[in-house]
Amino acid sequence: MTALAEDLRTVADGALAWVDAHRAGFALGEDALAVDGEVDLSWKPLGELAQVCATVTRLTEPADPLHARARGLLDFAWQETHEGELFLRLQRLEPFATYPLEVYAALASAGLRHPAFEQAAAVVARTRGWRLTEQDPTRRLGVLRAEERCGVHSLGQAPPGLEQTWLGGLPEPWTFGRDAGYALTHVVFHCSDWGCDAAAVPPVLVAYLTDWLPPWLDTCLEAGMWDLGGELLAVAAVVARTTGEDPPADAWQRLVAARGPAGEVPLDDRDLGDLAAGPGDADGERYFLHHYHSTLMAAFAAVLAGARPDSPPARAAAGHRYGGQGAPA
Amino acid sequence: MEQSGTSTRLQAAVQDLASGVVSALRGGDHAHVVPPAGTDGEAGDLALAAVRVLGADALLPGLLSHTPPDPAELAVFRKAVEAYPPRPDAAPTVRWSHWAMARTLRRADPSSAEPPAEPDTAWLDGATWQVLTHQLAVLAPLALPGEDCAVHRLAQHRPVDVARGFVRAVRRRDWRQAAGAGRWLTLLPGVPDTVGLESGLDFVELMGGQDPLVALQVQAARRMRMGARG
Numbered sequence: 001m002t003a004l005a006e007d008l009r010t011v012a013d014g015a016l017a018w019v020d021a022h023r024a025g026f027a028l029g030e031d032a033l034a035v036d037g038e039v040d041l042s043w044k045p046l047g048e049l050a051q052v053c054a055t056v057t058r059l060t061e062p063a064d065p066l067h068a069r070a071r072g073l074l075d076f077a078w079q080e081t082h083e084g085e086l087f088l089r090l091q092r093l094e095p096f097a098t099y100p101l102e103v104y105a106a107l108a109s110a111g112l113r114h115p116a117f118e119q120a121a122a123v124v125a126r127t128r129g130w131r132l133t134e135q136d137p138t139r140r141l142g143v144l145r146a147e148e149r150c151g152v153h154s155l156g157q158a159p160p161g162l163e164q165t166w167l168g169g170l171p172e173p174w175t176f177g178r179d180a181g182y183a184l185t186h187v188v189f190h191c192s193d194w195g196c197d198a199a200a201v202p203p204v205l206v207a208y209l210t211d212w213l214p215p216w217l218d219t220c221l222e223a224g225m226w227d228l229g230g231e232l233l234a235v236a237a238v239v240a241r242t243t244g245e246d247p248p249a250d251a252w253q254r255l256v257a258a259r260g261p262a263g264e265v266p267l268d269d270r271d272l273g274d275l276a277a278g279p280g281d282a283d284g285e286r287y288f289l290h291h292y293h294s295t296l297m298a299a300f301a302a303v304l305a306g307a308r309p310d311s312p313p314a315r316a317a318a319g320h321r322y323g324g325q326g327a328p329a
Numbered sequence: 330m331e332q333s334g335t336s337t338r339l340q341a342a343v344q345d346l347a348s349g350v351v352s353a354l355r356g357g358d359h360a361h362v363v364p365p366a367g368t369d370g371e372a373g374d375l376a377l378a379a380v381r382v383l384g385a386d387a388l389l390p391g392l393l394s395h396t397p398p399d400p401a402e403l404a405v406f407r408k409a410v411e412a413y414p415p416r417p418d419a420a421p422t423v424r425w426s427h428w429a430m431a432r433t434l435r436r437a438d439p440s441s442a443e444p445p446a447e448p449d450t451a452w453l454d455g456a457t458w459q460v461l462t463h464q465l466a467v468l469a470p471l472a473l474p475g476e477d478c479a480v481h482r483l484a485q486h487r488p489v490d491v492a493r494g495f496v497r498a499v500r501r502r503d504w505r506q507a508a509g510a511g512r513w514l515t516l517l518p519g520v521p522d523t524v525g526l527e528s529g530l531d532f533v534e535l536m537g538g539q540d541p542l543v544a545l546q547v548q549a550a551r552r553m554r555m556g557a558r559g
Contacts, residue, residue: 172525174499174507174532211489211521214458215496222501 004249007256008306014263015299016056016069018291019049021262023073025288028080033089039099043090045292047103050077052300054110055194059307066303074110081107084114091117095124098133098143105146109193118150125152137164138183141190159191167205173212178228181216185231188238195234195304198241209239214248221254224269229255230297237304247305255298265294335375342379346387347541353390354548380409384426385433385470386545392473393552398437407441410434422467424448425480429470432478450479461487462494466509469546472516474553481516488519495529504537508546515550527554 001009019026026049031037056070081087084107090100101121104114124130125147135143140161147153162168167184176184188209191201213236220229233251240247259265266272267290275287380387388406391398398406410431415424431444453461465472471480484491491513498507511530514520530547537543 170523172528173523174496174525174529176496176500208521208523211523212493212496215493215500218459219497219500 004247004252005306007249007252008247008302011252011256011259011263011265011298012056012066012302012306014259015265015295015302016066016073018260018262018264018295019299020069020073022288022292023076025285025292026077026080028086032086033093035093041289043099043103046077046080047099047106048293048296049073050103050110051106051194052296053077054106055196055300056303057110058196059303074107074112078107078112084112084117087114087117088120091120091124096130096133098135098139098146101125101150102142102146105149108149109196118152121147121150122152136183137161137168138166138186138190141165141187145190145193162187162191162202167208170204170208173215176212176216178225181220181228181232185228185235188235192238195238195241195300198238201238201242206239206242209235210243210245213239217248217251221251224258226255226258226265226269227267227294227297230265230294230301234297234301234304237301237307240305241307241309244309252302252305259298260291263295264291265298266291267294338375339378339382342375343382344541346376346379346383347545350383350386350389351541351544351548354393354545354552377405377409377412380406381413381430385429386549388433388437389470389545389549391437392433393549393556403434403438406430406437407434421448421450421452422464425468425471428478429468433470447479450483453480453483458487458490458493459497462491462498462510463506465491465494465513466498466506469509469512469549472509472513472549472553474516474556476516484513485517488514488517489521491517492520492524495524499529499533502536504533504540504543505546507533508537508543508550512546512550512553515553 026045028042028046032042053070053073057067057074060067060070062068078084081104084104087100087104090097094100104117104121107113108118133140133143141159144159144161165183165187166180167187171180188201188205189195191205192198193200213232217229217232217236220232229251233248233255236248236251239245255265271290275290387409388398388402390396410427413427415427419427425448428444428448431442434441435444453464456464465480465484468480471478472484491510495507495510495514498504498510508530511526511533514524514526520526530550534544534547538547
């Protein structure tokens with residue numbers, strides 16, 4: 001096993017083990033169905049857990065311990081939703097909210113489905129009002145992908161609205177910033193069905209990302225933005241599944257070095273001192289909130305980067321159109 | 330204390346000199362930017378050292394406008410070339426910068442001595458795009474239309490890497506490096522269009538242009554782009 005392959009395996013194993021050990025942090029809690037419940041602290045983390053684990057199970061062999069762990073976490077997430085029943089109840093409370101469908105779609109992509117919810121979602125999704133829900137273009141893309149996964153409609157070759165996103169408009173790469181970064185990573189995740197269909201990313205975006213990911217990644221990691229850095233590593237891995245390029249070894253080394261004692265990855269370097277100083281807080285909610293997403297993203301990126309490429313070598317040539325200029329990171 | 334005072338005064342002299350070059354590049358006329366020779370003592374030493382620090386770009390306005398240099402200006406430039414030969418252990422960028430001055434002198438005054446042999450580019454073999462861009466930005470005076478030297482040829486093979494370095498420099502708010510890289514990008518074939526170089530140069534000037542060393546590179550890049558179009 002190469003040093004890079006070892007790094008990828010170390011990150012994936014450690015991150016998913018930490019997530020597993022802290023699965024209670026993803027539990028929905030009492031206010032999951034409350035009208036004023038905090039979705040970002042309940043349904044959102046659970047949906048993110050489900051999404052990452054769905055991809056991990058699809059890209060790993062059943063005999064791989066990572067696969068079994070991800071499968072176990074998916075079952076846990078499904079149980080938290082009472083095997084999908086809570087989505088139906090959530091929809092009755094907020095029929096035109098899109099997040100129930102978005103979270104459900106992550107579970108559905110792993111084969112965990114609730115037909116009655118899908119039928120109910122389709123009724124709502126047929127309205128003009130649903131289709132006219134005002135959302136930023138990247139989120140809209142996510143909702144369309146969720147609808148496709150739930151059988152509401154088919155997304156087709158070119159996702160509508162792609163050109164309205166920051167990435168789809170091919171902006172000057174030096175205008176990249178934190179918000180643009182999170183938008184672009186999600187455009188790639190939605191286009192590629194969270195890494196499972198890398199070939200669905202339009203070639204023009206693959207070429208653009210091949211050119212500009214290196215400086216974005218370099219500057220995010222240098223600034224200790226581990227969460228966005230992890231997402232960009234995942235994007236690089238999606239792109240590499242088409243181009244056949246090697247993962248950026250030095251970027252991965254930096255992420256390995258940024259991990260906490262149990263394999264968890266911090267959101268960023270801010271507040272880390274405070275978090276470490278708090279006695280007995282290492283298992284606390286603050287620590288969880290500062291680590292869960294970046295740790296999930298690290299596992300996601302590492303599994304994607306370590307998986308076999310989708311493409312035959314003939315297509316890989318497209319990734320080397322500059323004669324292998326420079327180191328990727 | 331004295332040393333840091335000298336260093337501050339040298340930096341100020343370099344900034345003044347760069348401001349003069351920027352004005353001349355903006356005006357398009359050949360204003361004299363190199364201070365007259367004959368100033369003795371510390372002021373004269375400082376002026377000479379400033380010319381050495383700025384390097385070949387001290388004569389850039391005349392070079393780009395194909396205007397014959399002023400003899401007095403040329404005399405100071407020549408003195409700076411002769412007064413600061415690179416030490417045997419000098420960094421490659423110092424050796425190249427001196428070579429660029431000797432070559433500029435020869436171009437401006439064909440009666441001058443032949444420039445020394447080109448230094449090598451071995452130190453850039455296998456350089457990461459980050460290191461490459463940093464070193465090229467330091468050697469921005471070599472980024473000239475029609476230039477044919479080993480550094481130029483090396484840069485021509487790595488346009489995407491230099492463009493990545495430009496993006497990195499802007500993200501890190503390293504305006505001097507961004508401006509130097511931007512100047513190289515105006516000359517390199519194969520730079521991806523998506524980099525948006527014209528608005529990128531405007532942005533670098535907006536954010537860092539109050540530093541004459543940034544403004545100089547941006548102006549040089551603009552003049553060379555205009556030249557390429559005309």
